[in-house]
Amino acid sequence: MKETDVVIVGRGALAIFASIVARRRGLDAVRVGTGLPFERFLLLHENALRILERTCGEVVGHPLKGIRVLDRGLDLLRDMSFSRYGLRLHAMRYSALLSFLRERDDTPEVEGRVVVLEGDGLVRMEDGGAFRARRMVVxxxxxFAAPRLRFRHRKVFRTGFVDHCPDPDRVVQINDAGTYAAIVPFGRGAAIACSGDPAPLVRFLGGDPGLSDFRELHLETWCGTGMRQGRIFHVGEAMRRVHPHTGQGLNRALDTVDAIFAGDELFRERVYDCLMWAGGVMLDLSWGTSPLLRDLSYAVLDNAPGMKLLSGTMWWRRSRAS
Ligand SMILES: Cc1cc2nc3c(=O)[nH]c(=O)nc-3n(C[C@H](O)[C@H](O)[C@H](O)COP(=O)(O)OP(=O)(O)OC[C@H]3O[C@@H](n4cnc5c(N)ncnc54)[C@H](O)[C@@H]3O)c2cc1C
Incomplete structure (x- = not known):
């Protein structure tokens, strides 16, 4: 059995980010994982950009001014400007972030499925191999953690990419009775996520983007309790799944990894996770059933404190105070 300070489970962006942070802190680390996550878009908020910049020295992604919300007639409901509050919002492909992080990482990686995690730091692989973490397992x-506060969405999402975008400076959300779409530009082209009636999206794009070839996602949202079990820290989608339309999954997870290695209390991370989970559920419930709830969600967010909350910069982590 191989012993190291840190064992990181997974091969996605978060696992690689955790490996980089561990090595920067002088810890001996190994990463074990199998498979590769599927392609998707990512919106990176101010806090995540600061964390990536501080760790990797460079800003990533395509800068956007904010989010424009339209109704099904394509009339403007809200123009939420992050730049007005000095907050950044960048978009990029998941694979681009993965390559960016991989180029900066030299952690040894072992390919294989993990089947057992134990609180004393034992990590058992399907092929019989094992590792023991002296300090922590990320x-x-x-x-590996039981999902709690579970909310099963009845909506099916489709996600894919197009090579042109009518508004290259902003995320456009069509959010109205029976229809939802997010169009996320990258500079050249855009990513689309949609649910329900596609007609307003097709009108906005000036034609069908090839929806029948898009990847279908059946999403559920949940927020676990007990992020820590002995030496194990469950982070990102190992601990909770927030809806992609809130653009918070990876953003929150980067913050949590940063907090773990900085030795900060995780209670605050949990509160933030739960807030984002509740926000996602509220937005999801509002589609097609209550324009009032939808408008209320946007009104709560479209101001300085709301945008700070969404950008992850409202937080009061001890290590950030200095
Ligand atoms: C359509 C879509 C859009 C999104 N948009 C945003 C956004 O705009 N902003 C944002 O912040 N977040 C967004 N998210 C969420 C974000 O992508 C995820 O929260 C984040 O990527 C999760 O981190 P990860 O990539 O490391 O995890 P995952 O992709 O879940 O990776 C986990 C890794 O572990 C490996 N693995 C799994 N089981 C085992 C095992 N037993 N043993 C070993 N290895 C294993 C997997 O193969 C994978 O490599 C979006 C998600 C989707 C689906």
């Missing part, structure tokens, strides 16, 4: 793989 787990990014779902399935």
């Amino acid at each position: 787990n990014t793989a779902a399935g």
Whole structure:
């Protein structure tokens, strides 16, 4: 059995980020994982950009001014400007972030499925191999922590990419009775996530983007309790799944990894996770059933404190105060 300070479980962006942070802190680390996450878009908020910049020395992604919300007639409901509050919002492909992080990482990686995690730092692989973490196990793989506060969405999402975008400066959200779409530009082209009636999206794009070839996602939202089990820290989608339309999954997870290695209290991370989970559920419930709830959600967010909350900069982590 191999012993190291830190064992990181997973091969996604979060696992690689955790490996970089561990090595920067002088810890001996190994990463174990299997498979590769599927392609998707990412919106990176101010806090995540600061964390990535501080750790990797460079800003990533395509800068956007904010989010424009339209109704099904494509009339403007809200123009939420992050730049007005001095907050950044960048978009990028998941694979681009993965390559960016991989180029900066030299952590040894072992390919294989993890089947057992134990609180004393034992990590058992399907092929019989095992590792022991002297300090901690950072787990990014779902399935080892019981999901709580579960909300099953009845909506099916489709996600894919197009090579042109009518508004290259902003995320456009169509959010109205029976229809939802997010169009996220990258500079050249855009990512689309949609649910329900596609007609307003098709009108906005000036034609069908090839929806029948898009990846279908059946999403559920949940927020676990007990992020820590002995030496194991469950982070990102190992601990909770927030809806992609809130653009918070990776953003929150980067913050949590940063907090773990900085030795900060995790209670605050949990509160933030739960707030984001509740916000996602509220937005999701509002589609097609209550324009009032939808408008209320945006009104709560479209001001300086709301945008700070969304950008992850409202937080009062001890290590950030200095
Ligand atoms: C369509 C879509 C859009 C999104 N948009 C945003 C956004 O705009 N902003 C944002 O912040 N977040 C967004 N998210 C969420 C974000 O992508 C995830 O929260 C984040 O990527 C999770 O981190 P990860 O990539 O490391 O995890 P995962 O992709 O879940 O990776 C986990 C890794 O662990 C490996 N693994 C799994 N099981 C095992 C096992 N038993 N043993 C070993 N390895 C294992 C997997 O193969 C994988 O490599 C979006 C998600 C989707 C689906």
